[in-house]
Amino acid sequence: MTSEITLFVNPTAGRGRGAHAAQPAASALRAAGFSVRTVLGENAADALTRARAAVADGTGALVAVGGDGMANLALQAVAGTRTPLGLVAVGTGNDFARALGLPVREPAAAGRLIAEALKGARLRDVDLGRVGGTWFGTVLASGFDSRVNDRGNRMRWPTGRFKYDLAMLAELAAFKPFPYRITLDDGKVQEVEATLVAVGNGPSYGGGMKICAGADLEDGLFDITVVGDCSRTTLLKVFPRVYRGTHLDHPKVAVYRAAKVELVAEGVTGYADGEPFGPLPLTAECVRCCAGGDSLSCGDSGFHRCGSGY
Numbered sequence: 001m002t003s004e005i006t007l008f009v010n011p012t013a014g015r016g017r018g019a020h021a022a023q024p025a026a027s028a029l030r031a032a033g034f035s036v037r038t039v040l041g042e043n044a045a046d047a048l049t050r051a052r053a054a055v056a057d058g059t060g061a062l063v064a065v066g067g068d069g070m071a072n073l074a075l076q077a078v079a080g081t082r083t084p085l086g087l088v089a090v091g092t093g094n095d096f097a098r099a100l101g102l103p104v105r106e107p108a109a110a111g112r113l114i115a116e117a118l119k120g121a122r123l124r125d126v127d128l129g130r131v132g133g134t135w136f137g138t139v140l141a142s143g144f145d146s147r148v149n150d151r152g153n154r155m156r157w158p159t160g161r162f163k164y165d166l167a168m169l170a171e172l173a174a175f176k177p178f179p180y181r182i183t184l185d186d187g188k189v190q191e192v193e194a195t196l197v198a199v200g201n202g203p204s205y206g207g208g209m210k211i212c213a214g215a216d217l218e219d220g221l222f223d224i225t226v227v228g229d230c231s232r233t234t235l236l237k238v239f240p241r242v243y244r245g246t247h248l249d250h251p252k253v254a255v256y257r258a259a260k261v262e263l264v265a266e267g268v269t270g271y272a273d274g275e276p277f278g279p280l281p282l283t284a285e286c287v288r289c290c291a292g293g294d295s296l297s298c299g300d301s302g303f304h305r306c307g308s309g310y
Helices: 013-031 044-056 068-078 095-100 107-119 144-154 162-173 232-243
Strands: 004-009 035-039 062-066 085-089 123-126 128-131 134-136 139-143 178-184 189-194 196-200 222-227 253-258 260-264 269-272 275-279 282-287 303-306
Touching: 004 013, 004 044, 004 068, 013 035, 013 062, 013 085, 013 107, 035 044, 044 062, 044 068, 062 068, 068 085, 068 095, 068 134, 085 095, 085 107, 128 269, 134 275, 139 144, 139 282, 144 162, 144 196, 144 269, 162 232, 178 222, 189 222, 196 260, 275 282
Parallel strands: 004 035, 004 062, 062 085, 123 303
Antiparallel strands: 085 303, 128 134, 128 282, 139 196, 139 269, 178 189, 178 260, 196 222, 222 253, 260 282, 269 275
């Protein structure tokens, strides 16, 4: 493995934390003997082009500095390769890092952990979700929660997570369940009225909301959480329980496990890792981490080879 690694930085992540986090992370990596180059990009598309070029040129690792959106962009560059991905999580949600047991908003500690993992070849392969040719690491959301995301993205004020709290209240005013058609592993089509359907490769979204609390990044299966036809009152009672994962016990909530799921609903956009994946219908596949049979693993390390062997 080459001693040169690439920092893939979102300078605007976490209201500017990304720019400030790059320096202590890079310092920790250089102190461990690594050569560090930085990729920024003029926009997301340009940054991804540069990250893919770094991977193609044989960088020893790609280290994403930012939040879940930056981690998702980095996945598009490394998925299906043997280039390790490291995360310096300094965004708003950081759910992928949480799922992997990595430091959150501690860039120097993350940099040291990454260096130790690289030097000790302690790499862990993880599953990824795939929709068409696009990858995701945490949760594919659809329904009420994606409507909240839609509205929040259109709001210029306020900033931060409070914006999404206001967006949720606004969506509640016009809320009604969606008619879904759900197909698991090419089985029988299920027609249900649902508030939301979340497809979890990882357990949480939105900064720790454990919507798919039992999801495992290494079992080759999604956890699919279906919240049924709740009233506004029931939704307001159930939704706060998502931070503990205890909403899964509610009679209006069902959980399924499958390696493939097709979601069909009118007027619903799918979001994964907080990024828009397009309107339904969408089909998501869980691609197993050990498909190539040559994975290296160790407990939680600073590096993860995502989707090896595809």
